[in-house]
Amino acid sequence: MRQAVNWQPDFEALVEEHQSMVFSIALRMTGDRGLAEELAQDVLLELDRNLHKLSSAEHARFWLRQVAMHRSADALRRRKVKAPTLGFDVWDELEERHGLLVSEGDSSLSIRIEEMLASLPEAHRSVIILRYQEDLTPDEIAATLKAPVATVKSHLQRGLKLLRVKASQTLKEYVRGS
Amino acid sequence: MFVDHDDLKDEWKDAREQADLERRLRHAMQRKPAPVGLKQRVLATARERRQHRHGRIWIFQRLAATAVLAAAFGGFAAYRQHEEHEKEVQRGEEATRQVLTALRITNKTLDRVSTRLAENSR
Numbered sequence: 386m387r388q389a390v391n392w393q394p395d396f397e398a399l400v401e402e403h404q405s406m407v408f409s410i411a412l413r414m415t416g417d418r419g420l421a422e423e424l425a426q427d428v429l430l431e432l433d434r435n436l437h438k439l440s441s442a443e444h445a446r447f448w449l450r451q452v453a454m455h456r457s458a459d460a461l462r463r464r465k466v467k468a469p470t471l472g473f474d475v476w477d478e479l480e481e482r483h484g485l486l487v488s489e490g491d492s493s494l495s496i497r498i499e500e501m502l503a504s505l506p507e508a509h510r511s512v513i514i515l516r517y518q519e520d521l522t523p524d525e526i527a528a529t530l531k532a533p534v535a536t537v538k539s540h541l542q543r544g545l546k547l548l549r550v551k552a553s554q555t556l557k558e559y560v561r562g563s
Numbered sequence: 564m565f566v567d568h569d570d571l572k573d574e575w576k577d578a579r580e581q582a583d584l585e586r587r588l589r590h591a592m593q594r595k596p597a598p599v600g601l602k603q604r605v606l607a608t609a610r611e612r613r614q615h616r617h618g619r620i621w622i623f624q625r626l627a628a629t630a631v632l633a634a635a636f637g638g639f640a641a642y643r644q645h646e647e648h649e650k651e652v653q654r655g656e657e658a659t660r661q662v663l664t665a666l667r668i669t670n671k672t673l674d675r676v677s678t679r680l681a682e683n684s685r
Contacts, residue, residue: 397606404602413592422598426604429605430605499591499592517588
């Protein structure tokens with residue numbers, strides 16, 4: 386508590402520490418690098434204006450996550466950015482064109498997972514980002530998104546299920562082979 | 564108790580696949596490095612905005628100070644005017660009182676003269 390009261394925020398250090406987190410959330414939520422960069426800049430500038438309201442480093446991290454998620458969701462709605470809806474046919478096409486499938490290692494798999502994630506509904510995507518990128522518990526995700534814990538758990542389960550269905554064809558080799 | 568080994572196998576496989584997917588998700592979803600120059604752009608814009616904000620505050624302060632001074636001078640002038648008016652009224656009342664006193668004296672003197680004239684004529 387005493388630490389929180391005595392907290393002296395250093396804006397530059399906060400930007401340095403959290404720019405990657407804010408940018409990654411925006412990028413994974415919108416699937417648009419340019420928009421994500423714009424959003425990250427806006428969120429960090431908003432932090433500068435609201436610094437006096439924050440009481441600790443942990444509070445600043447929580448606030449940044451929350452605002453990054455909300456701004457990304459707003460941007461998606463405002464700009465109607467369509468997440469890349471890559472179906473399995475597109476995967477096949479990618480494999481044919483770039484030879485990504487069998488011989489590729491974790492990097493191509495990561496790209497595939499990223500793209501499958503982008504094709505998930507927004508609510509599922511947001512909880513998966515907070516769970517696996519930010520390593521938050523369902524309770525923490527619920528607090529960040531201001532949603533009931535049960536809803537978060539359900540979105541998480543459905544999101545994972547969807548990912549597994551989407552991945553079932555292309556990832557089988559990797560999952561079984563590991 | 565009958566245990567279906569195929570079911571158990573499926574469940575086990577399902578759990579393994581789920582765990583594997585989660586492990587791969589964690590690995591794939593590591594934070595991306597921020598774009599080059601993002602921090603510099605944010606800091607420069609923040610600095611610019613702060614200066615702009617300070618500039619605006621300074622203008623507002625000047626305007627407020629001017630308004631306060633104008634109000635003070637206006638109030639002082641109005642007070643002086645009111646005071647002058649009050650003094651004028653007082654001077655007028657005093658003059659009226661003096662005229663009335665002079666008239667009373669004149670009246671008394673005329674009464675006395677009139678009384679003497681009446682006595683002499685008798």
